[in-house]
Amino acid sequence: MVHPKKALVAAAALAGAATLVLAGCSSSSTPTSSASASASTHADPAAACKPGTPSTGPLKIATILPQTGSLAYLNPPAEAGYGLAVQDINAAGGVLGQPVQVGPITDSGASSDLSVSTASAAQIASSDAQVVLGAESSSVTLNFVDTITSKCKVQLSPANTATALSGYSSYYFRTAPPDTVQGSALGNLIVGDGVQKLGFLVFNDAYGTGLRDVVEDTVTKAGGSIVYGAKGKGQEFAPGQTTFSSEVSAVLAAKPDAIAILAFDETKSIVPELKAQGWDMSKVYMVDGNTADYSTTFAADTLTGAQGTIPGAQPDATFKQRLVDFYKTSANADLKDFSYAPESYDAIVLAALAADKGKGTDGPSIQANLAAVSGVNGGEKCADYASCLALLNSGKDIQYTGKAGIGPFNSENDPSSAFIGIYKFDATNVPVFQKSIQGSTN
Missing domain, CATH: 3.40.50.2300 (Response regulator)
Structure with a gap:
């Protein structure tokens, strides 16, 4: 069997209901050192990041997802989600005319052993990836979010829900709703x-x-x-x-x-x-x-x-089948769980569209345009990368509606609504x- 991590890199390279308004307010306990202060008192670790001349090199995505630990069952749907997104983006011509690249692909481990995510985050911080997907555990993210975002890399989590992460850093976003x-x-x-x-x-x-x-x-x-x-x-x-x-x-x-x-x-x-x-x-x-x-x-x-x-x-039948087919090809395994696959897919598409809108694949260009492509300023709705890119290229504002059904990012970089x-x-x-x-x- 091909190792899923290696297969996904290869695949990416080759690919070139009932409605109820809910409200709540709470604070989380935060056992890790990085989480000792809530978002309201914690200094933005990316405060020194400033826009500069946009970079036009390839968009590079790093991942820090649970290959081991108690949340390892969530790794396959995330792999399928972001891998399929990269495939679709590259099939539509890539970002700024270049294929998206994936790597480094790292293990976030579990909150019971934070040394795993600490080491992975250090590896990513020293890489030239501009966007980081992960982690899935909020406590794990709180352990390393400063390390990532202080390097002006945009971190997008498909699964973090802890309220302590709302507004934590200007370079931290999530496509899952807070608790x-x-x-x-x-x-x-x-x-x-x-x-x-x-x-x-x-x-x-x-x-x-x-x-x-x-x-x-x-x-x-x-x-x-x-x-x-x-x-x-x-x-x-x-x-x-x-x-x-x-x-x-x-x-x-x-x-x-x-x-x-x-x-x-x-x-x-x-x-x-x-x-x-x-x-x-x-x-x-x-x-x-x-x-x-x-x-x-x-x-x-x-x-x-x-x-x-x-x-x-709930992913529609067509998208589910595409995820299943992609994972079978890339990892030679059956995909049985779809938790956070849509959110992983959307995170990568949003990052790519933000780079397109900002005409730069550097972190500051992506960060400055993520809210805009999510629809915070309105714009024409579009559901896939190719159609959204066409609208951007014609000079129009967009609202990417995506697979997870989330609303535009709010002022704390959380989805304004979610299912x-x-x-x-x-x-x-x-x-x-x-x-x-x-x-x-x-």
């Missing part, structure tokens, strides 16, 4: 299901606690109560923990109507413990970090009826799409 949107959607789902007393099993991670804070705010404002794992109670568990007998006993002793599990790979140990202690698993809620295919992990019927949320529009998918687990422990809810970050 205010997903947290509000999950909180409203929980309230709508009649839950009055909610318990949290949440890890002490910027992602987990940030989501917890928004869900808690949504539930309590609707008249519900948090009986375990609430903000300020000190009942979070450590990332990477593998045994949960005491935590499960404690949350069950609080007699919740439902339990929200906010974690990554730790979920594989939490679920069996809940089951063993007699919990009704249809009363479990999850989020994008753990709403995944557990068909080969748990016995059949373990998670039947449990629900979860995943940011992003959240609601999923329910079937008897084979596979999450099945139910509906989409559109939320706003404004």
Whole structure:
């Protein structure tokens, strides 16, 4: 089998629903050193970056995605998404008439071992890539975002959701919505299901606690109560923990109507413990970090009826098939998960269009034009690189509508609106799409 990383570089080179306005406000706990200050107090690491003479060399994309660690299952859809985007861009003539190049391709690892992302970020910082895709974990991004953006490289995450990253750096953007949107959607789902007393099993991670804070705010404002794992109670568990007998006993002793599990790979140990202690698993809620295919992990019927949320529009059938076909060709493997594939695709197309509009592939030119091509100033809507490029070349303003269905970037470089998918687990422990809810970050 060809290694996916090498195959993707080769492929890139060869390629030449229901609508509900949601709102929320929260802060995240930020355990890493780079995250010690929120965006409101943290000095912009890219403050010294100034526009200069635009560079007209090839656009080079570096990636820092989870090849290892608890989020490694999200790497294939991201690879398929950005790889297909590069293929489509190059098929349309490239950026400024030159093919997009990919590399270095690096591992972001997990928040439980930040040395992996530290080393990868150092490698990227010393490279000539102008755009960086990743990471998928918010805590991992908070570990290295200063390193990347201080070099005037544009960082685009397809999956970060921690509110601590909103407005963190003028050179940091994301195509996934912040936790205010997903947290509000999950909180409203929980309230709508009649839950009055909610318990949290949440890890002490910027992602987990940030989501917890928004869900808690949504539930309590609707008249519900948090009986375990609430903000300020000190009942979070450590990332990477593998045994949960005491935590499960404690949350069950609080007699919740439902339990929200906010974690990554730790979920594989939490679920069996809940089951063993007699919990009704249809009363479990999850989020994008753990709403995944557990068909080969748990016995059949373990998670039947449990629900979860995943940011992003459900990819249409045609786009899904294109992702599947691309990944089969580039990595010689089957693509079974599509989480954040549309967001990865859109991140690369937006960066390319920003370079086209600014007539420069340097970081400052791309950064200065990202909001514009996302439609912040209006403009003619276009859904693919080729048609958007034609409009730019004719002197028109554009709004790239893309695959993920996000709105234009707001003043904090977050999507101004986004879709959240609601999923329910079937008897084979596979999450099945139910509906989409559109939320706003404004």
